[in-house]
Amino acid sequence: MLTTTAAPVNGVPGLVPGTKLLGEVISWTCPGVAVRHADVVAALRDAGLDESVARQLLPRHAFARACKALARDRIIRPVAEDADAITFQFTQESRAGDKYEYTLETMLRLEKATGRVDCDLPGLAALAQDLLDRAIDHRTGSDVTRLIQRLFDRHADLFPVREAGGVYFVPQAHAAFVDKVQQFLGRVNGRLARFPVPAGTPHGDRSVKDAVAHGLAALIIEHRTAIASFGDDTRRDTLDRAAERIRLTRHKLEAYAAYLADARDRLAGELAAAARELYARIDRLDAAPA
Numbered sequence: 212m213l214t215t216t217a218a219p220v221n222g223v224p225g226l227v228p229g230t231k232l233l234g235e236v237i238s239w240t241c242p243g244v245a246v247r248h249a250d251v252v253a254a255l256r257d258a259g260l261d262e263s264v265a266r267q268l269l270p271r272h273a274f275a276r277a278c279k280a281l282a283r284d285r286i287i288r289p290v291a292e293d294a295d296a297i298t299f300q301f302t303q304e305s306r307a308g309d310k311y312e313y314t315l316e317t318m319l320r321l322e323k324a325t326g327r328v329d330c331d332l333p334g335l336a337a338l339a340q341d342l343l344d345r346a347i348d349h350r351t352g353s354d355v356t357r358l359i360q361r362l363f364d365r366h367a368d369l370f371p372v373r374e375a376g377g378v379y380f381v382p383q384a385h386a387a388f389v390d391k392v393q394q395f396l397g398r399v400n401g402r403l404a405r406f407p408v409p410a411g412t413p414h415g416d417r418s419v420k421d422a423v424a425h426g427l428a429a430l431i432i433e434h435r436t437a438i439a440s441f442g443d444d445t446r447r448d449t450l451d452r453a454a455e456r457i458r459l460t461r462h463k464l465e466a467y468a469a470y471l472a473d474a475r476d477r478l479a480g481e482l483a484a485a486a487r488e489l490y491a492r493i494d495r496l497d498a499a500p501a
Contacts, residue, residue, distance in 0.1 A: 230409050230410075231409065231410040231411070232383045232386075232407050232408060232409055232410065233382070233383060233408045233409070233410050233415065233416070233419050233470065234380055234381050234382040234383040234384075234385075234386075234407075234408055234419065235380070235381050235383070235386065235389060235405050235406060235407050235408060236372060236378060236379070236380055236381075236405075236406040236408060237378075237379055237380075237381055237389060237403060237404065237405050237406070238377055238378045238379070238403075238404045239356070239359060239392075239396055239401055239402065239403045239404070240352075240401060240402050240404075241351075241352030241353075241355045241356060241396070241399070241400070241401040241402075242352060243352065243400075244350070244351060244352040244355055244399060244400050244401060245349050245350070245351060246349065246350050246355075246399045246400065247348055247349055247350075248265065248267065248268070248347070248348055248349070248350060250398075250399065251265045251350050251354075251355075251358070251399060252265050253398075254395050254398035254399050255395055257394070257395075257398065258391045258392070258394040258395040258398070259391050260362060260391050260392070260395055261362060261365060261366070264358050264361045264362055264365070265350075265358060267347070268346065268347050268350075268354070269323075270321060270322070270323055270324075270325070270326035270343065270347065271297060271321065271323055273326065273343055273346035273347040274297075274299075274321055274326075274328075274339075274343050274346070276342075276346040277339060277342035277343045277345075277346050280342050281301075281335075281338070281339060281342065284303065284304055284305070285301055285302060285303050285304060285316060286301075286302045286304055286313070287299055287300070287301055287302075288300050288302070290318075294323075295322060295323060295324070296320050296321060296322050296323060297320075297321045297323060298318055298319070298320050298321075299318070299319045299320075299321065300315070300318055300319075301315075301316040301317050301318070301319060301330075301335070302314065302315055302316060303315075303316045316332070316335075317330045317331050317332050317335060318330060318331075319335075319336070319339060321343075326343055326344070326347055327340075328340045328343060350399075352401070355396075355399055355401055359392060359395075359396075362392065363381075363392075366385075366388055367381060367385035367388045367389070368381065368382060368385065368426070368463065368467075369381060369426075370422040370423050370425070370426035371422065371425070371426060372418075372422050380408070380418075380419055380422040380423065382423075382467065382470070384466075389403075389405065393405070419470055420470055420471060420472050420474060423467050423470045423471060424471055424474040424478065427460065427463060427464060427467070427471075427478050428478060428481070430460050430463075431460065431478065431481050431482050431485055434453065434456060434457055434460065434482075434485045434489075435484075435485045435488065437453055438453060438485060438488045438489050438492065439488075441453075441489075441492050443495065443496065445492070445496070447493075447496065450489065450492065450493050450496065453489055454486075454489060454490075454493075457482065457485060457486050457489065460482055461479075461482060461486075464478055464479055464482065
């Protein structure tokens with residue numbers, strides 16, 4: 212068993228100096244997080260992370276949140292949409308004896324660019340506008356989780372440890388990036404748990420291999436599913452993007468070959484088969500008459 216005589220790092224007991232690490236198992240929580248959009252951007256900036264992942268919440272998506280508070284005793288449905296606005300129907304629901312009755316309350320118009328709300332009931336319009344503005348300006352724990360996943364998609368790799376998600380293996384090469392994510396989470400009242408995985412333990416080596424192999428196998432399945440959906444009318448730029456994704460997955464196979472052991476050749480064969488399917492479709496497209 213490894214002794215832990217080194218100083219703790221990020222709250223984790225230190226391993227013996229010189230211990231080779233495969234990476235870390237991580238999990239984050241954001242219970243009850245409600246943070247302003249501007250504070251999220253500042254926290255990303257201070258942690259040295261990509262601020263562009265914190266895009267403003269679009270009014271139409273923010274209004275979906277506002278509807279949760281507005282929907283008590285009423286039904287809210289979108290009924291029309293054009294380039295500028297979405298119109299929602301508000302229908303009051305009431306019960307008379309053993310029957311439900313439904314009465315049109317109002318039609319509400321949401322401007323998609325500005326988030327301005329307008330309807331014939333001033334009180335309801337003011338309430339809807341207030342709830343919408345709060346939804347646009349604040350981020351929830353779910354928002355923070357999606358943001359972190361977007362960061363990893365761009366800059367590192369997460370390999371699920373369990374099918375339900377929420378717990379991931381991160382290769383050691385990305386430890387500095389995980390440090391930044393931990394700093395960011397601390398600023399927005401979240402928490403990141405980190406568990407180093409030393410190399411050379413039978414259970415640890417096998418679990419890491421399985422997690423990385425399953426993650427890459429899932430990527431290859433995504434490629435083959437997408438390729439199977441392509442037809443003769445598929446745009447060439449769509450095929451080119453699919454080829455680029457396969458190239459990136461091939462790069463991951465090479466980068467994580469040491470983790471995969473005997474699974475590498477199998478995965479490489481499956482990826483090559485996916486590539487052949489894609490290139491065959493590209494050849495058919497190139498041979499088709501204009």
